Amino acid sequence: MQVLPLAVRIAHWINAVAMAVMIASGWRIYNASPLFDFVFPAWLTLGDWLGGALAWHFAAMWLLAGNFAIYLGYGWTSGHIARRLLPLRPREIWRDATLALRFRLPHDGAQYNAVQRLLYVLAGCGTGLAILSGLAIWKPVQLYTLSMMFGGYEMARRVHFLAMACIVGFIAVHLVLVAIVPRALRPMITGRAI
Amino acid sequence: MNAADHRRGLERVSRRLLLRRTLSLGALSLLTGCNLEDDDAVDRVLWAMSRWNDRVQAALFSRARMAPTYNEADITDPFPFNAYYPLEQVRRVDGDAWRLEVSGLVSERRAWTLAELAALPQVSQITRHICIEGWSAIGKWGGVPFRDFLARIGADTSARYIAFRCADDYRSSIDMATALHKQTLLALTFRDRPLSAAYGFPLKLRVPTKLGFKNPKHIVSIEVTNVYPGGFWEDYGYNWFSGS
Numbered sequence: 001m002q003v004l005p006l007a008v009r010i011a012h013w014i015n016a017v018a019m020a021v022m023i024a025s026g027w028r029i030y031n032a033s034p035l036f037d038f039v040f041p042a043w044l045t046l047g048d049w050l051g052g053a054l055a056w057h058f059a060a061m062w063l064l065a066g067n068f069a070i071y072l073g074y075g076w077t078s079g080h081i082a083r084r085l086l087p088l089r090p091r092e093i094w095r096d097a098t099l100a101l102r103f104r105l106p107h108d109g110a111q112y113n114a115v116q117r118l119l120y121v122l123a124g125c126g127t128g129l130a131i132l133s134g135l136a137i138w139k140p141v142q143l144y145t146l147s148m149m150f151g152g153y154e155m156a157r158r159v160h161f162l163a164m165a166c167i168v169g170f171i172a173v174h175l176v177l178v179a180i181v182p183r184a185l186r187p188m189i190t191g192r193a194i
Numbered sequence: 195m196n197a198a199d200h201r202r203g204l205e206r207v208s209r210r211l212l213l214r215r216t217l218s219l220g221a222l223s224l225l226t227g228c229n230l231e232d233d234d235a236v237d238r239v240l241w242a243m244s245r246w247n248d249r250v251q252a253a254l255f256s257r258a259r260m261a262p263t264y265n266e267a268d269i270t271d272p273f274p275f276n277a278y279y280p281l282e283q284v285r286r287v288d289g290d291a292w293r294l295e296v297s298g299l300v301s302e303r304r305a306w307t308l309a310e311l312a313a314l315p316q317v318s319q320i321t322r323h324i325c326i327e328g329w330s331a332i333g334k335w336g337g338v339p340f341r342d343f344l345a346r347i348g349a350d351t352s353a354r355y356i357a358f359r360c361a362d363d364y365r366s367s368i369d370m371a372t373a374l375h376k377q378t379l380l381a382l383t384f385r386d387r388p389l390s391a392a393y394g395f396p397l398k399l400r401v402p403t404k405l406g407f408k409n410p411k412h413i414v415s416i417e418v419t420n421v422y423p424g425g426f427w428e429d430y431g432y433n434w435f436s437g438s
Contacts, residue, residue, distance in 0.1 A: 055243070141402070
């Protein structure tokens, strides 16, 4: 049974590459003027210096945002998002979360459980937030209204960092789960349920 | 799968994750060499994307859109110093001997003294300076609206670029649309006093619609031109337009 259409699989892997570039270059940019009392290890970053990192960031942003827009457009019109990621019901999320913590959660891939749905939707929201707050930082004058929606330039920087932290947190959980259940990776390549 | 299986699985995971991380970082580290500094294929793509971003930003730029202005109480004190050299190496320019050279596509190619610039109608504004490094600070700059100065020297405003050269060998350049923006100033003062050496005495370009490195200090020469002039950081790979 095909559960993941080709368009979604392509979008997923493009997003994976774009995210890796955005995060690694973003960490280098962060290091130029850290918001908090730490910097990211240079070997984890991309671009070698601030100018290189910015060049990567401002190139890959088109890939990330363009791919995300196409995914949203396709996912919405085809019904993929409504079918696979919705609805989000608190009671189901609570039930599946307690099951997951006891390692009793079915993970069959034919249908996402409520915790998966929640995490995927949150990852999507984090991506949207990263893109919008990123635009607010990039163009605080030309996109003044957007920038003010985040509370101005300095607040938008912090929101952008927070969005990154949410995405990185998601990726960590995502990779750990794939490593625990490697066969869960197969549908994202073949499109077929496991 | 029972809990014990999961635990065993988790142990395998940590080893596998380590390997996987090494592999993915290996792939990324092939790219970390790409930093705009040599001329490999990836660097050429990054440069091309930067030129594309110049065009997007020029299209997005509106001369009617003003940078937000602030109150005296919002001014950052002390205002940070930043340059391509440390504070001890700030150039001390002799204001009496200093001249501003004007050249290129202008009808009046002559040098200006500081007194002549100070005699022109002045305005001041409190705006946010945003550094490419990410930090920002609010300051108050006063001086001659750059578009008034361009009118006075008879600049060809259909030209594409204005190039600046500075007493500290810094260089930068901006697009004509930004040069004609109402808030772009030839700044002579900071917080109502003549610019200090650290802030660019005697003359600094204040562009609140661009990042800090597009605000050259200690300016000694202005040229109106159609030939892309680049700049100190721009030549290393900072995005040329760098609008905010």
